[in-house]
Amino acid sequence: MLYQRRWVFVAFAAALLLFAACAPQIITVTVTAPPETVVVTATPSPTPLPTPLPPPGPKVLTVCLVGEPDTLYLYGGSRMAATRHVMEALYDGPIDHLNYAYRPVILQKVPSIADGDAVTRTVRVREGDRVVDAEGAVVELTEGVRIRPPGCHADECTVEFEGEPLWMERIEVTFALREDVTWADGEPLTAADSVFAFQVASDPATPGSRYLVERTARYRSLGKWRVKWVGLPGFIPSTYFLNFFTPLPRHQLEGRSPAELLQADETRRYPLGWGPFVVEEWIRGDHITLSRNPHYFRAAEGLPYLDQVVFKFTSGAPEMIARLLSGECDIGAQDADFEPFMPLLVQAEQQGLLKMISATGNGWEHIDFGIDPVPDYRRADFFGDVRVRQAIVQCIDRQAIVDEVAYGRSVVPDSYLPPEHPLYAGNDLVHWDYDPMAGRALLEEVGWLDEDEDGVREAHRVQGIRIGTPFEITLLTSSESTVSQQVARIVKANLADCGIRVNLEARPSWEFFADGPEGPLFGRRFDLAEMAWRFEDIPPCEHYMSSEIPDKGHWHGSNPTGYSNPDYDAVCRAALQALPGTREYEKYHKQAQVILSEELPTIPLFIWPRIALARPGVLNFALDPTAQSELWNIEVLDLQDVPPANR
Numbered sequence: 001m002l003y004q005r006r007w008v009f010v011a012f013a014a015a016l017l018l019f020a021a022c023a024p025q026i027i028t029v030t031v032t033a034p035p036e037t038v039v040v041t042a043t044p045s046p047t048p049l050p051t052p053l054p055p056p057g058p059k060v061l062t063v064c065l066v067g068e069p070d071t072l073y074l075y076g077g078s079r080m081a082a083t084r085h086v087m088e089a090l091y092d093g094p095i096d097h098l099n100y101a102y103r104p105v106i107l108q109k110v111p112s113i114a115d116g117d118a119v120t121r122t123v124r125v126r127e128g129d130r131v132v133d134a135e136g137a138v139v140e141l142t143e144g145v146r147i148r149p150p151g152c153h154a155d156e157c158t159v160e161f162e163g164e165p166l167w168m169e170r171i172e173v174t175f176a177l178r179e180d181v182t183w184a185d186g187e188p189l190t191a192a193d194s195v196f197a198f199q200v201a202s203d204p205a206t207p208g209s210r211y212l213v214e215r216t217a218r219y220r221s222l223g224k225w226r227v228k229w230v231g232l233p234g235f236i237p238s239t240y241f242l243n244f245f246t247p248l249p250r251h252q253l254e255g256r257s258p259a260e261l262l263q264a265d266e267t268r269r270y271p272l273g274w275g276p277f278v279v280e281e282w283i284r285g286d287h288i289t290l291s292r293n294p295h296y297f298r299a300a301e302g303l304p305y306l307d308q309v310v311f312k313f314t315s316g317a318p319e320m321i322a323r324l325l326s327g328e329c330d331i332g333a334q335d336a337d338f339e340p341f342m343p344l345l346v347q348a349e350q351q352g353l354l355k356m357i358s359a360t361g362n363g364w365e366h367i368d369f370g371i372d373p374v375p376d377y378r379r380a381d382f383f384g385d386v387r388v389r390q391a392i393v394q395c396i397d398r399q400a401i402v403d404e405v406a407y408g409r410s411v412v413p414d415s416y417l418p419p420e421h422p423l424y425a426g427n428d429l430v431h432w433d434y435d436p437m438a439g440r441a442l443l444e445e446v447g448w449l450d451e452d453e454d455g456v457r458e459a460h461r462v463q464g465i466r467i468g469t470p471f472e473i474t475l476l477t478s479s480e481s482t483v484s485q486q487v488a489r490i491v492k493a494n495l496a497d498c499g500i501r502v503n504l505e506a507r508p509s510w511e512f513f514a515d516g517p518e519g520p521l522f523g524r525r526f527d528l529a530e531m532a533w534r535f536e537d538i539p540p541c542e543h544y545m546s547s548e549i550p551d552k553g554h555w556h557g558s559n560p561t562g563y564s565n566p567d568y569d570a571v572c573r574a575a576l577q578a579l580p581g582t583r584e585y586e587k588y589h590k591q592a593q594v595i596l597s598e599e600l601p602t603i604p605l606f607i608w609p610r611i612a613l614a615r616p617g618v619l620n621f622a623l624d625p626t627a628q629s630e631l632w633n634i635e636v637l638d639l640q641d642v643p644p645a646n647r
Contacts, residue, residue, distance in 0.1 A: 058307035059639050061618070063631070064320045064329035066336050068285065068313040073267040074246055075200055075258075077207030081335040081629075086311055088631040089290050090273035092298075094246055097626045100421050100537055102241065106189065106274065106297075108176040111241045112581050118173045118240055122150050125233050126165045130217075132234035134158040138214050147234055153577035168233035170217070175244045177225045181297045183249050184278045191221035193247035196254065201245055203258035212243060219245065238538060238580050247274075276304035276635040287312050298635060305638040317341060324354055324613055330639070331621065332613035334630055339482070342407055345613070355614045357630070358409040359623035360418040363532045363608030365483065367475075367491070369601055370526045372549075372562025374517065377525045380465045382473060389600040390432065391442035395498035396491055397434045402606045405486045409609040415593035416533070416540055418607040420625060423539055425590040429597040439498050443471075450499050457499035472501040473527035476520055478513075479506035484530050487605065491530070502528075516555035524550060524560055532608065537626070538580075541572035541592040544601050563601035568592060 069083040070076075072090065093105025102110050111117040125131055125141055133139050134146040134155070141147075145161045150169050152158060159166075181189040198219040200206055215237075218230040229243045237243070249272045253261060261267050270279045274297065277290035288311045292304060312329055314320045317336035323329040325348070338345060348354050369383045369392075383389055398412040411419055414429040447462035448471055456472060459465040475491060477484040485506065492502040507520060512531075516523030521531070533540060542548055546569050548559035575588035596602070612630045614621050619638040623630045631637070 059305065060308040060310060061306050061331070061637060061639060062310045062312055062329045063331045063333065064312050064314050064323050065333050066314060066316055066320070069288070071268045072271045072279070073262065074248060074271070075197070075206050075208065076262060076268065081333065082311075082313070085333055085629045085631050086288060086290075088275075088629045089277040089309055089634050090271060090275045090279070091246070092275040092296075092635065094244055095242065096632060097628065098624050098632065100423075100626050106178050106181045106247075107244070108178055111173050111175060113579060114581055117176070118171065120169050120171050120236065122167050123170055123233055124165050125168050127161075127163060130232055131168060132215060132232050134234075138232065154573065169236060170233045171231050171236050171240050173229045173240050173243055174222065175227050175229070177227075178297070179225055181274055182295045183252075183272050183274055184293050184295055185249075185252075185272060186295045187249070187251050189247055189249075189274050190224050191227040192224075193250050194227050194245050195219060195221050196250040197248040198245040200248060200258050200261065205257065205259040205262070207262075216243070236579070240579075277309055280308070285313065296635070304635040306634075309634065321345070321613070324615060327615070330615050330618050331630075334610050334612040334623065338611055338613070346407060352616060355616065355618075356409070357612045357614055357621055357623050358609045360410060360420065360607040360625045361610040362534050362536065362626070364413075364416050364535055365487070365532045365605040365608065366416070366530075367487075367603040367605065368521075368526075368529045368531070368561045369563075369603075370524065370528065370561065371601055372524070372564070373526070374524045374551075379527065380459070380469050382465075382471065382527065384464070385446055385462075386599055387442050387446050388448075391439040391446075391498070392495065392500070393432045393600055393603050394435045394439035394442070395500070396494045396603065398603075398605055399434065401487055401490050404490065405483055406606055406609050409611065410606040412606055413604045414597050415604060416535065416543070416596070416602075417593065418625065421539075423586060423589045425593040425597070428590060428594050430594070431597075432600075436494070436498055443498065443500075448499070455496070455499065456501045470501065471499065472503070474503045474505050476512070476526045476529040477504065477506050478509045478531065480509050481532075483532075487530050491528075516550045517552075519555075521560050522550045522555055522557070524562055526560075529560070530605075539575070539589045539593070541568075541575055541589065541596075544596060545569050545572050561601040563599070565595065565599065568595045568599075571595065 063085065065082040065085055067080060067082045069078065069086050070080055071078050072083065072086060074091065094107055095110060096103045096105055104110050109115070113119065127141055129141045130138060131141050131147060134148050139145055141161055143161060143163050146158045147161055147168060148158055150167055177189065177191060183189055201208070202213045215232050215235045216229060217232050219227065221227050227244070231237070252266065252272055256264065266272070269282050276293055276296045276298070278293045280289045280291040282288045290309045292307055296303065312323065314323065317338050320329065320332045320336050321341060324332050345354070345356055349356050369389055371383045373379060402408060402410050402412055413419060414431050415425060417424045419426070443457060447460050448457040449460045450457045451460065452458065456470050458471070459467055459469040475488050477488045488504050492504060495502050511519065512521055513519060514522065520526050521529050533543065543558045544561065544563050545559060546564040548557040549562055549564065550557040550560055571588045571591040575585065575592055578585035578588060610623050612623055617640040619640060620633065620636045621630070622633070624632055
């Protein structure tokens with residue numbers, strides 16, 4: 001496999017050199033992609049003589065996918081990225097998730113408590129009622145069940161049901177649909193279609209998660225264009241505004257069982273949607289062709305701009321890149337593993353052969369300090385003094401890490417969120433520049449000096465540490481992460497310049513992330529640990545709460561640093577208990593980041609970039625940090641007017 005990858009790399013490099021040559025050449029890129037070998041041949045055209053341009057043909061965009069969708073049925077349980085990309089063209093919304101915010105598409109607005117279309121109500125519950133208990137499970141209310149009374153959002157205020165009726169909170173949300181949306185056959189899309197979809201989703205034959213269905217007390221239409229969701233008592237989700245069931249065409253599918261719908265061509269291969277395109281043909285193992293939907297509700301705006309979209313199925317990054325370079329594809333989906341080919345892609349972009357489109361993703365690369373290890377991990381208290389942690393962050397050139405590891409396509413954040421996140425604390429955060437001189441001064445202030453001039457500092461007057469103890473530590477990484485290995489080498493060199501000796505220790509992921517007490521990370525047996533956490537819309541402040549420190553009886557806690565600060569705990573807890581959209585939610589999430597940026601139990605390195613590829617001439621193509629697919633705005637994607645003979 002290694003030989004095969006090297007061979008492919010050489011083939012691509014040769015192709016690039018040929019593309020860059022002045023004289024016309026025939027370029028052949030051979031990609032071995034088991035179980036077949038794909039040969040792509042392209043002939044760059046010489047500079048043509050001026051001739052009249054032929055009339056433009058239909059605009060056809062070709063998108064290269066990794067793999068082939070297994071179904072296009074909205075409730076078919078597909079988890080494939082290829083399915084998600086095609087569905088973006090067939091269904092618009094219902095709610096788009098863009099730049100960490102939610103925007104209505106076929107709804108009139110996103111419901112909110114502030115606007116009154118979402119409300120919390122206090123209801124009386126009795127023995128035998130279905131409720132959500134204090135642990136978040138759906139249960140029948142019986143004696144001994146612990147629940148949260150009205151206004152209770154913490155474990156400390158839960159009560160035990162003793163048989164007498166009591167009060168609990170539930171949330172109710174009203175969704176209003178746009179009145180101008182139709183299915184691709186021209187039939188109106190109404191609230192009844194969403195209620196029908198809820199009934200299908202509730203059936204045991206329908207695959208997928210039952211989480212929301214099980215916590216739904218009622219879901220019914222309020223007239224033709226409105227639908228109301230009512231949750232079980234005790235279920236107060238922070239994303240209540242997403243509890244809308246994506247519609248299914250009741251007029252087409254009613255009368256068939258959910259089990260039959262899973263196998264029907266009308267749902268799996270040629271579904272009726274409301275988006276900008278409809279399925280024209282599906283050739284198994286090769287491609288899906290979509291054509292313009294004449295009943296698209298934004299057609300009056302001239303949308304979509306394209307006449308057709310063709311989704312070509314590929315085996316992965318090598319074949320995808322080859323097809324892009326040869327002109328067979330216009331876009332390469334981000335799901336391919338482009339990382340091994342980044343040097344080549346950078347060169348191809350510099351030569352104008354393709355464009356790399358990037359955005360920050362939902363992965364946060366960072367280094368955790370082992371501030372408070374378990375007692376039997378015998379090691380000097382290197383990091384208990386916050387000044388040492390502040391010195392170390394100034395000794396590390398984090399921008400150099402971004403430039404080398406992420407090819408400059410990311411940012412160095414000052415918290416566990418990217419700067420474009422709406423809850424990022426911005427200028428309130430403590431910012432630490434790369435300043436090794438300031439870092440060395442702080443270390444000397446604490447008492448870490450290099451009096452014997454051997455390049456490694458020793459403890460002198462450092463509280464709690466024996467005089468002469470060298471500042472020598474270990475940086476723990478995952479042996480399966482090339483990113484971690486690259487970061488570790490840079491950090492080791494940077495800290496050596498500040499008089500700190502770093503030994504690198506790589507462990508396989510299964511061992512690195514194993515539960516304590518055996519696992520080095522969650523067993524709190526490390527000095528420094530480099531890793532990545534994934535985050536969603538809600539900031540992950542709980543990763544550094546005292547209650548999340550892994551310890552005996554609680555080895556699954558998510559705070560392996562051992563960092564403990566009552567002030568931080570208080571604001572993080574308040575943030576997690578507040579509902580999105582409230583003033584308290586924003587205030588406390590930002591305060592938690594400010595505390596962390598000063599006390600530094602962790603060093604933020606960079607946010608993972610997401611990368612997709614496009615040929616020159618593709619217009620309006622942009623990745624979004626939170627959109628599920630880079631085709632989120634496929635209705636406005638366009639191609640520059642190019643004569644058919646040259647496309």
